[in-house]
C-alpha cells in the first residue's frame with residue numbers, strides 16, 4: 001500500500017480540484033461539509049466566475065482565498081472575488097512581499113469550520129512560497145515548490161535551487177508517504193501524486209543537492225510570457241485598489 | 243451533506259485521474275491496492291507512454307483497458323497498449339460495433355482484484371455508450387453520456403437525444419446523490435461532480451424531455467475535427483492488426 005492513493009480526504013471535508021488551461025493552474029476548493037465554510041487555493045482571474053458559481057451551487061461560504069505564492073504565470077482571482085463576496089479575506093505569505101488581508105507565516109492555520117490548513121514555508125521557487133497541509137497530514141497543497149515528478153523553476157523571482165531542495169526535503173518529504181500532493185500546476189495531465197511517489201520517482205528530488213542544483217541551472221526555460229503583468233498585479237491581489 | 247464530495251473512493255481502491263489536453267479527455271486508472279490488478283478507462287493514444295510509466299511506477303498489473311464508447315474526438319490507446327503489455331485485454335460494449343477482446347453488456351462486471359466495475363448501458367450519445375459503476379455505487383464513470391453540467395452531443399454516430407435523456411434519468415440519476423461523477427471529457431477545468439449535483443444543477447438534465455430535445459437539436463456544433471480518423475480507428479482498438 002505504499003503508493004496507495006485514492007484522492008481520499010478526511011471525513012466531512014468537501015474538496016474540488018479545478019483547472020485553468022491557459023496557465024495550467026490548479027485551483028482547489030475545500031469546505032467544511034457541516035458549517036459550509038470554505039477556502040479557495042490559488043484562484044485564477046479568468047475562472048473567477050466558474051469558481052463563484054460552483055461555490056454558490058454547493059451552498060458554501062467562502063472565508064479565505066489564499067495564494068501559495070506570488071504567481072508569475074497568471075493573475076490571481078483573489079482581488080476580484082473580494083469585490084463579489086462580502087467578508088472574503090485574501091491571504092498570502094508575509095515573505096511574498098504582496099499585500100493581502102492575512103499575511104501568513106510558518107505554523108499559521110487557515111481555519112474553515114472544524115478544519116484547518118497549516119502553513120509550511122517552502123521557499124526556493126520564490127521567497128514567499130508556502131505549502132498548505134490538512135490537519136491529518138493527508139493532503140499537501142504544494143504550490144510551485146513540489147510539482148508532480150517535477151518542481152518549480154528557480155531562475156527568477158528570488159529563485160534559489162538550494163533553498164528549494166531544502167524546503168522540499170525538510171518540509172514536504174517529511175510528511176507521510178500516503179499524503180496526497182496537489183500542486184499549483186501540471187502540464188502533462190497529471191492531477192495528483194503522493195509524497196511516497198515523489199520521494200521514489202521525482203526525477204529531480206531523488207538526486208543529490210549538487211545534482212539538483214546542476215539540473216536547475218541548466219533548464220534554459222523561456223521567461224513566462226505573462227510575468228511582467230502577473231507579478232505586479234499579484235502583489236496587490238490581482239487588482240489595484242482592493 | 244447533500245452535495246458532499248471528497249473524491250473519496252472505497253477502501254483499498256487506488257485511483258488516478260489523468261487528462262489529455264488536445265481532446266480534453268480524462269483517462270482513469272483504478273487498481274486493487276493489494277493484488278495490484280488494474281483497469282484503465284478511456285486511454286488516449288497520445289498519452290500511452292505517460293500512462294504506462296505511471297502503471298509501472300505504481301507496480302500495477304493492467305488487466306483491462308476499457309473504452310466507454312467508440313470515441314469520435316481522439317484515437318484510443320488500447321490497441322497500442324496491448325502491444326506493450328502481455329495479457330492486457332481491451333473491452334468495449336457489444337453495441338458499439340467495435341472489435342475488442344471483451345464485449346460488454348448490461349450488468350457485466352470488469353473485475354480487478356477484489357474490486358469490480360458494473361456496466362450500465364447508457365446509449366444516446368452513441369448506441370454503445372456505457373457507464374461504469376464501482377461496486378459500492380460511490381463512483382460512476384459516465385463516458386460521454388453525462389458530463390459535468392452537460393452531456394454528450396447527439397448529432398452524429400447514432401446519436402439520439404430522447405435515448406440519452408432516458409439513459410441518464412434511468413441509469414445514472416438513480417445512483418445515490420453522493421455518487422461521484424467522472425466523465426470522459428471536460429472543457430472548463432472541472433474534474434468531478436456528483437449525481438446529486440447534476441440532478442440539481444445540470445442545465446440540460448433538469449429540463450423536461452421536450453426541452454432537452456429542443457436544446458440538443460439546436461446546439462449547432464461543428465463536426466469533430468478528428469472524427470474521420472478516430473471512429474474507423476476506434477472500431478479496431480485504435481490500431482489495425484491488433
Ligand SMILES: [Fe+2]
Nearest residue numbers: 070071072144
Ligand atoms: Fe510560480
Ligand SMILES: [Fe+2]
Nearest residue numbers: 312313314386
Ligand atoms: Fe464521444
